């Protein structure tokens with residue numbers, strides 16, 4: 427059974443008249459890797475700082491293992507934080523920085539030596555033990571900050587965009603290491619990023635935030651395959667988001683063309699948002715699909731070609747392993763299961779989300 431480790435209950439936080447979190451609630455379970463994902467300024471770091479105790483909510487409470495820790499200072503929370511801006515001690519060398527927390531908690535010299543070695547290996551900085559902090563690059567400093575947090579084996583590790591300064595290969599290695607640590611050490615992670623790929627790769631649960639609210643919370647698969655609104659669909663992966671009219675159950679009109687779909691219960695002749703992923707559009711010869719169009723843009727981006735196809739007055743983003751040159755006449759089809767129908771935003775909050783998209 428899942429045990430809840432951290433609970434944020436009805437948190438509201440404003441900086442002057444800027445309401446960053448509005449009645450925000452979140453439960454993080456033991457040994458879960460949870461990622462807060464959202465555009466810049468949506469309140470991810472503020473949430474993390476409230477969990478870590480570096481910021482106080484205006485109202486609402488924070489619980490850790492069922493105990494109210496809202497007023498407990500950061501150093502008494504069993505929670506370690508690695509911030510975007512790494513706060514290393516400039517007067518200590520790399521090894522001393524990593525050892526700092528262990529020394530404070532009175533660990534033996536042998537234990538500390540062992541752990542420093544482990545931490546350095548973990549972040550690929552073996553041989554850097556005696557280096558001065560100022561002699562390191564930004565990415566190297568960030569890795570020292572990670573090692574310093576990890577060697578303390580906290581129950582919860584808060585990570586605020588910790589991999590941003592690293593190159594792709596190292597970032598992938600660190601992602602793998604973080605997942606391994608979660609599995610082997612049982613650490614619970616709360617991770618902040620605006621990089622959706624990072625969120626989908628590592629997380630058990632992704633929390634998509636915007637405008638102080640949780641837009642959707644779920645497994646990476648749920649978030650990607652079943653986005654609850656146009657904001658989430660647009661933010662996670664590439665999407666075609668287009669106006670449609672739900673004619674009746676399982677029938678939607680898009681760009682004056684009727685498409686069978688699987689959704690029901692939207693009423694008749696109701697305006698809806700329709701989401702179709704670029705990889706779900708099937709390209710064929712003109713006249714052989716549901717809609718004809720013309721390729722207006724084509725680039726090779728590694729595994730597949732990314733094309734724009736003008737059809738029905740809409741520029742469709744299409745990903746395909748077969749390339750069609752610019753100017754080619756094609757047809758497009760989509761199977762009913764790959765058409766996602768969403769209600770148009772209606773409430774004030776949803777209207778705000780819509781404007782942001």
Ligand SMILES: Nc1ncnc2c1ncn2[C@@H]1O[C@H](COP(=O)(O)OP(=O)(O)OP(=O)(O)O)[C@@H](O)[C@H]1O
Nearest residue numbers: 441444446464465466467468469470471472473620
């Ligand atoms: N100490 C502060 N004083 C005033 N405003 C603040 C403070 N901290 C954060 N804010 C504001 O609160 C909002 C949310 O900031 P926050 O750092 O939580 O966002 P974020 O989602 O982490 O963004 P980013 O991805 O850019 O780091 C922003 O508008 C920011 O300017």
